Amino acid sequence: MGKHFTLDQIPDMTGKVCIVTGGNTGIGKACAFAFAKKNAHIIIASRTPSKALAVVEEIKTETKNELVEFIQLDLLSLASVTKFASEFKAKKLPLHVLLNNAGVMACPFALSEDGYESQFATNHLAHFYLTMQLLPVLEESQPSRVVNVSSWGHNTIYFHGLDLETMNDEAKYTDFISYGRSKAANILFTRELSQRLEQKGVKGVYVNSCHPGTVNSDLMRHSNSIISSIVKAFMISTEDGAITQMYLATSPEIEAQDIRGQYYVPFAVPGSVGRHSMSQENQTKLWDFSEKILHEKVPGYEGAGI
Numbered sequence: 001m002g003k004h005f006t007l008d009q010i011p012d013m014t015g016k017v018c019i020v021t022g023g024n025t026g027i028g029k030a031c032a033f034a035f036a037k038k039n040a041h042i043i044i045a046s047r048t049p050s051k052a053l054a055v056v057e058e059i060k061t062e063t064k065n066e067l068v069e070f071i072q073l074d075l076l077s078l079a080s081v082t083k084f085a086s087e088f089k090a091k092k093l094p095l096h097v098l099l100n101n102a103g104v105m106a107c108p109f110a111l112s113e114d115g116y117e118s119q120f121a122t123n124h125l126a127h128f129y130l131t132m133q134l135l136p137v138l139e140e141s142q143p144s145r146v147v148n149v150s151s152w153g154h155n156t157i158y159f160h161g162l163d164l165e166t167m168n169d170e171a172k173y174t175d176f177i178s179y180g181r182s183k184a185a186n187i188l189f190t191r192e193l194s195q196r197l198e199q200k201g202v203k204g205v206y207v208n209s210c211h212p213g214t215v216n217s218d219l220m221r222h223s224n225s226i227i228s229s230i231v232k233a234f235m236i237s238t239e240d241g242a243i244t245q246m247y248l249a250t251s252p253e254i255e256a257q258d259i260r261g262q263y264y265v266p267f268a269v270p271g272s273v274g275r276h277s278m279s280q281e282n283q284t285k286l287w288d289f290s291e292k293i294l295h296e297k298v299p300g301y302e303g304a305g306i
């Protein structure tokens with residue numbers, strides 16, 4: 001497959017501040033390296049300090065870029081998102097790229113600290129809240145970008161629908177459908193946020209989503225070992241998996257061609273979106289559902305304000 005973009009084409013990022021969730025391993029780590037090589041100031045947002053700090057040192061040593069930091073973030077806890085956002089804001093930095101990359105796939109049924117199905121909570125809800133907390137900084141830092149890493153797997157809900165109401169019912173839980181719901185949510189959130197920003201007259205915050213490819217990372221840690229060893233034979237490297245999100249995060253084409261609210265696939269080309277993820281009704285439903293949870297679970301939450 002030809003590449004519309006390569007990591008070498010990332011422009012110089014001196015003075016740009018970028019947050020990468022899940023930057024300690026897999027595709028997120030490849031993205032953090034790619035940002036660092038182009039002189040960006042990077043915040044690695046990960047849950048396990050020992051893993052993240054080792055990667056911070058590895059990136060600093062290999063790229064000679066000292067502007068690599070770690071702030072702890074556990075996406076299974078909305079309180080942790082609150083803490084992360086306030087620690088980041090206390091640094092009084094601008095924010096040019098929020099790369100919502102961290103994710104889990106097809107794990108056994110579990111609930112987050114706040115009582116929501118863990119894939120939805122990690123992949124969508126916490127990133128929704130994180131983005132809302134950081135939106136004022138992204139607006140002040142225009143031009144800026146939000147990239148929501150979705151997946152082709154958003155199509156697993158094709159016959160099922162978004163079905164937000166039953167997600168916490170363990171008896172109805174199917175691991176890959178639940179993953180698909182969370183990844184459909186990434187696309188729906190992207191489209192809705194992009195529309196709301198446009199309606200507010202905010203032109204310089206570009207929000208897009210992507211599928212990174214079928215990538216040889218740790219994502220299949222919960223999958224059957226026979227299936228994963230077969231699939232691994234067809235997987236691309238984490239560096240190639242980083243290409244599509246790094247295109248959306250850094251390419252001057254995003255602004256020049258006014259690319260917003262879109263879904264891209266490898267390697268940095270527009271992709272087609274499943275029917276449930278293109279639905280305006282689902283967009284609104286998901287937004288209202290997410291906001292309702294935050295009002296209930298986050299003390300003092302004032303609403304997205306957009």
Ligand SMILES: NC(=O)c1ccc[n+]([C@@H]2O[C@H](COP(=O)([O-])OP(=O)(O)OC[C@H]3O[C@@H](n4cnc5c(N)ncnc54)[C@H](OP(=O)(O)O)[C@@H]3O)[C@@H](O)[C@H]2O)c1
Pocket residue numbers: 021022023024025026027028045046047048051073074075076101102103104105122149150151152153211212213214215216217218219220
């Ligand atoms: N790999 C693929 O083929 C593929 C295909 C389509 C989409 N994607 C998407 O690409 C993104 C990156 O996945 P990957 O392939 O790089 O997987 P990965 O190697 O498993 O990395 C996932 C990252 O998410 C972090 N994470 C998981 N739960 C978290 C939590 N509660 N709080 C904070 N961080 C958490 C992990 O941290 P720990 O190391 O602490 O667990 C890790 O850094 C995901 O959104 C995934 O859905 C991947």
